[in-house]
Amino acid sequence: MHDPGIYALIQLMPTVLRPAGWALWAAATVLDDLADQRDAEPAERAARVEAWTQALHCELAAGTSRDPVRHALVDSALRWRLDLSSLRGAMISTRDDTRGRHFADWAAWRAWCNGAITPWVDQVRHLFERAGAPMTLRLDRQQDYQWFIDGARLTDTLTDLSADLAQGDLFLPQEALDAFPGAEDDLRQGSWSQAAAALVRELTALARQWVTRPAMTTGMHPGAATVLNTAASLMRAQLDAVDAAGHALLKRAPRPSLAARTRILAPARIRSKLAWSLTPLTAPGPRRPTVAASEPSPEADDTALRPPPPHRDGVRPPQIAADRMPAHVAVIMDGNGRWAEQRGLPRPEGHRAGTAAAHEMVHGALEIGLRHLTLYAFSTENWKRDTEEITTILEAIRRDLDEGPIRDLDVRQRWLGHPDKLPQELVQALLREERRTSTRTGLTLTVCINYGGRDEITRTAAALAQAAHAGDIDPHLIGQDDFARHLPHPDMPDVDLLWRTGNEQRISNFLPWHTSYAELCFTSDYWPDVDRRDLWQAITEYSRRQRRHGGATR
Template identity: 85%
Template sequence: MRITTHSTTADFDAALPAQRRRPARRPPTGEDPLLRAAYRLCLRTTQVHDPGIFALIQLMPAVLRPPCWALWAAASVLDDLADQRDAQQAEREARVQAWTQALQCDLAAGTSTDPVRRALVDTALRWHLDLSSLQGAVTSTLDDVNDRRFADWAEWRAWCEALVPWVDQVRHLFEQAGAPMTLRLDRQQDYKRFIDGAQLTDILTDLSADLTQGLLLLPQEALDAFPGAEDDLRQGSWSPATAALVRELTGLARRWVTRPAMTRGMHPGAATVLDTAACLMRAQLDAVDAAGHTLLQRAPRPSLVTRTRILVPARLRSGLAWSLTPFTAAGPRQPAVTVREPSPADDANLRPPPAHLDGARPPRIAADRMPAHVAVIMDGNGRWAEQRGLPRPEGHRAGNAAAHEMVYGALEIGLRHLTLYAFSTENWKRDTEEITTILEAIRRDLDEGPIRNLDVRQRWLGHPDKLPAELVQALLREERRTRNRTGLTLTVCINYGGRDEITRTAAALAQATRAGAIDPHLIGEDDFARHLPHPDMPDVDLLWRTGNEQRTSNFLPWHTTYAELYFTPDHWPDVDRRDLWQAITEYSRRQRRHGGATHGMRGRS
């Protein structure tokens, strides 16, 4: 967990007028003295390990501070276990695994002999937190046991995402207290960049300490842009290349943490917390810039005057905002908690897809004839139901089985990417009951569907506007839970429109150009592709539509430019994995030219 704003509590307290200084919120006062002591330990752990985070927690509602201490103390303990340089790599990894496995047992028992876990379990039971979502972060912590190396910014950003589940827990606390931290879900890229900026700020600040341990937590892509900088850094030499690299990275981090649109529409108290974090990080980056060669000797810190100027008004603003907000106290403790699968990608628990009822097996397709990416427009659910005298929503329920069959068939034949068009931006014009049925079926599948334990990496493509918050959170949760799986990548398009995607990508590209990250005179297709919601999604090789319709319906226009089109008459609920195999077999027989000539033919394909 490498995020901190590098401000001490003593600095914060000193910045407050004497009559405004107040002690930190006392831990929950129950009958159990061990529990009170556990929360006090979490308070001190957060205060010492992450003083900047502690200062930000002090800007939160008083009722939410103890559970936040418990969450961050747990993150700190795991971080320390992974970073203990006095132990061998295998021993450190075993310690992290032992701690997390003990947490699973403690959650089931409702208490713990370990004080930090005792407070964390109490927090989970009082505030109804689902700690299984933290397993992705734990997996990343296990990876931190090894010396990290990143080939490019994409790998580096994937590492940064380990922080997101911890932030999600804090968001859930706000919701449980009756003061939702309403995140603008249409600004997801802003949130991701904000976290990236926080991590990069921390890395630059701790550069001297990391280098003494042989760590250089920067992507090779960034280092290669300044020849000689990597060798100079590893040798502790401050050179023109090193100075240029640091100057470039501080500017990049400053742009990433400056996201004014991120807090628009948010509760003013929550907005103050995030805005203050951004201010503290910009001050930290100013200190990094001013440090010069001393950056390689010690961690720079902003001055007390700078921290005072940021923290005092922030405390006043947040205090006023929260004083006008009614809060709900923590609910009664549940006697125990049901723990979901303990790992987001536990290979030992993954299973093969169930066999076809008729024993059908996939055809053998030569590797050079296999499509890498098949996209499917699942059409005909409503008409299938109407033909049988059923309400249209029943067709969507029946269509779920066909979607599962596509996943099973894709895994069996070895397809790498499958994208399903589940709900378009135009589908909001349909009957309310039909819309509700579609979205509820998707959410239920995410929670308990039959593909949870398959080797499937799940992703969502679409826009969050109008979607139920529970569905959006479930989609994001499954993305994080399955992000390390290496089998089939399943992308489900929900509230998706192709023109909308292109418009938003163009806006993101324009924003990057305005920020100076891209030269507008040199923009190419690769630049556009990098700003798509899923830049790593390959072009579609085969676009298949059921339901006897022959149109693409605003589906993946950028990715399907050269796709082979395949239309079939059956309604979606009537198809199974054999139809997918037939579509792939048909694809394998076609000659793809991509605008070139073949067999003496000229002209466009």
């Protein structure tokens, strides 16, 4: 976090954004330092991080702070109208790092990276957007963005190897360590063995591959593109220094030479200065009014999560034995248009009415203890519908995300689908809610928007082919687990119960991989007419069925 390269990158930002950039960098650095202080036990270090985080929460409401770093961050948030609630997860991740980490595989490591770094990077992107020079990422390059973040984290981990090992930490996935027998023990003992050297060479090559994503900045504002491309060049120079360090890597953090940094930064400064000189930028307006410190916003802290509201008739969910309860229910919300036509209303009115039913499903899922709920909101085939109906559906989804009626429930929100054709504002809102709720442990709500099952399988097969071409997987040994790992959400469990409303009996290209062994339930009511009791009834019916998965009846 003390890398002078970060300071150099902030210098490439337009002058009006630099104070806010420094405030974000300083806050992340302070938290990292508090977590790494060697004069205290892990519990004390975790308490210090938590105290700093809680103080920031209160000071955001008050609008000021006596701590210089927090004051700068509060001032930047109010001037630029930044929502810092998304940083809560990253701060929790920093706090929990004090207790040590163990990652079974790259997927677990990647989830840690996403939670710890992405929120800070997104705040910088929001700054560029507020200034009128958005760091817009191509919607078809979201995976490149994720690889870039992973590469930055791996570069940082390799650079800080000596400091982490001194505290007994090794922030690498077990999957990577096991590929080089003996390397883990050697590193923990401070021995630069052949296995340890081979591991580091492999990881530096992997990090270099991840941070080299030139297509990520295609079509981006040249000033913003210069910042990202320079960041990639600095990280590659850092990885060169890691490779050249050899056994010294276990004693101190390597740094690129001054000559190497100058070769990268000198032309970057010229390019960025020219780009910003030709760009009319928006200066920060007056500070946003603060709210009373005694009334903190519930979205800023997950400790303020509330239970779902009770049903209007006071009904309670049935008691379902744990071994008879589905883990994952997927719903095809059918009948909105017909519901409206039946009442002499335009079809779009049915979709507006269906939003309330979706909220009811979330409330009912939370009450009965369901772990995963997936809703089919808009399919790739729905683009064939009338333009007004399409607009109404997408606007209703966007408005629901902005108004946040389920924002203070213990719900982890996710999106499954493809960004093609979707309004960019909607995609960004979906990704924002994913990041903001990523640390929640209650219901996982996946909303399928611009989703098609065959499209998902085709893209997954393409990702597998690309992995095989890159040598990451043997094409002759590809199995079902390999395919599942390349799905958009590899951790999504199989669907136990697929429920469709609207008196239709087909699955309509919905989750074909995940529903291979799903129990099917079709009901006649149109979607706007259902509430949580219908979900409970479908789950009750599921609990009575005998599932054999191809086996014989006992």
